[in-house]
Amino acid sequence: MKLVGTRDKSQKVTLSEALLNPSANFGGLFAPLKLPKFDKNFFHKAKDFSYEEVAMEVIRSFDFDVKDDIFKNALKTYAKFDDKKCPLHIEKLDKHLYINELYHGPTRAFKDMALQPFGSIIDGLAKKDGKKYLIMCATSGDTGPATLEAFSGSENVKVVCLYPDDGTSEVQRLQMVNAKASNLKVIGIKGNFDDAQRALKSLLSDKEFKDELAKNELSLSAANSVNFGRILFQIIYHFYAYIWLLKKGALKDDEKFDIIVPSGNFGNALGAYYAKKMGAKIGSIKIASNQNNVLTELFNYGVYDINDKSLVKTMSPAMDILVSSNVERLLFDKFGDVKTRELMLDLSRAKCYEISKIRGFKAKYCTDEECAKFIKKLAKNGKLIDPHTATCFKFANTKKPTMITSTAHWVKFTPSMIKAIKNEKIYDEKAQMLALANEFNETIPDEILSLFDAKAVHTSVVGQDKIKETIIEWIKK
Structure with missing residues (x-):
């Protein structure tokens, strides 16, 4: 099966092409023209399937150009x-x-469900093609941490994450600014999520930006659900x-x-x-x-x-x-x-x-x-x-x-939880988070608790007119 452009269905691409180049003609997205169908017999049999087996049946039904072993390896994440x-x-x-x-993954948000295997596939395709990629993402809070986690340490993929300064929860912000791997860059922007998403879409179609990346042997893709x-x-x-x-x-x-x-x-x-x-x-x-x-x-x-x-x-x-x-x-x-x-x-x-x-x-x-x-x-x-x-x-x-x-x-939004349940303000988010968890007999993941004692790696907050310049400066280092 091939995917087509949402604003020009004559444009047809394979899944691997859409994964690595998610922007379609006229500013559109890629989508299936028709969807595969499953009948009652399948669902009767599937009651005995594992999650991974269900996933592979759904994936195979699309008959994409990406091989089974790449998907199976991705599901191991x-x-x-x-x-x-x-x-x-x-x-x-x-x-x-x-x-x-859907939040039982490494960054405690449903975005891990898609981005963990997605990251593995992109990394695998980059290795197979002998190419290096810059993956862009704009986040309203959860896509950013999940994308950074999915590609952390990759030798073939660099990641730039744009987030609205003062537009996420504190834990979401800490998950991003504390990302340590050298292939990751986090940039706060002056604006909201719509501004961040607009900037991402603009860069995905910016020839000058792509040419600059090409000089540094990088191709451009995106981890947002535009992909x-x-x-x-x-x-x-x-x-x-x-x-x-x-x-x-x-x-x-x-x-x-x-x-x-x-x-x-x-x-x-x-x-x-x-x-x-x-x-x-x-x-x-x-x-x-x-x-x-x-x-x-x-x-x-x-x-x-x-x-x-x-x-x-x-x-x-x-x-x-x-x-x-x-x-x-x-x-x-x-x-x-x-x-x-x-x-x-x-x-x-x-x-x-x-x-x-x-x-x-x-x-x-x-x-x-x-x-x-x-x-x-x-x-x-x-x-x-x-x-x-x-x-x-x-x-x-x-x-x-x-x-x-x-x-x-809930740990990603402790101030709101404390206000709703206790009608109290936050004076020590970590301590109050632990107290609430203790009251409800819950365990807070270590990866969340450790955020409060870490020193921020990424401190850039820029105007929207400085985003491209900031990214280019980073990739040249």
Whole structure:
């Protein structure tokens, strides 16, 4: 199978080409024109499969040009997770409500689920081709640490991570600025995540920048979910969630379940949408947002309008996003390349577009006050949830099987947890984190605790006009 451009479907590339060069014609992305399908017989057999076996079945179904052994080697990165046999953990919360914890990897966020194997594949392809790459990523908090961890120490890949100064949690920031490997560069920018993502997309299509990299024998790629390699691995865990429910007897063969996804950049929700189209019996995909609720307006009213909107800083910072890049792949799947190109031009020029309402999605948003109430309510029942997962509980009153997608460990957002549960301010984040963990009989990972005593390696904070210059200076050293 080949991938095509979302704004020009005549542009066709292999997966390996899309992994290493993720920008498509006219500023578009790469996406599948058609998706493989799985039937009832497969899901019946898959109840006995391991996570890795499910993953390989999904990957093989696309018939990409990358060989099985590269994917199998990539999936071995899940050995770094808490459970070496299965990288995620699913548990039942209520009669019809389940939670899919995707944060049991090395940086304690769902981004590890895709970026650990993605990093292995990119590194393997670079070695195979005898090339060296500069991987760019822009982060609202979790993509950065996960990308840095995935490529740490690589001889074939350098990484530049852009994060909004004062726009992430303290633990997320510490995970980035303390990254020690010499192939990593972290740059704080004056602006928000949308500014960081805009800068990344600009550099990906900047000929002068690419030429400068070429002088230093580097090719350019990206680790954000603009890269389809990320989306591929996000399909798998939604697929597995369906198989898990079948195995546990929570679903009958033809019964559907709903998925709730806390969503900012829409990659996680897109993975659920693709899994549904591929045969997983998913009913509604419920999009949970914070007060930056552009997705709520899109799915409820068919309007994407960022005129007169400014980014709101919330207690769920990884979702503080106004321009959700992966919505483009959904538009392409629903309306085709010509319409998608028109809509993206409208967004660029008029900061607004309108579409017919897309079926199969529901959307709600949470205020910080509502998130805090959900965190406190769950804590009273002995369960700690992070502020992003908390947005999902706006949908939690359900009479049908429903899976919450939990995206981060609570330790990454201790100030918000303390305020919600204790109504206290932070005076010593590490001490208060330990006290909360002790109260709930939880263990804090050593890699989180050690951050507070480490000396920052990366201290650069620059204006958006200095990003390219800063990167070029670094790669020349």
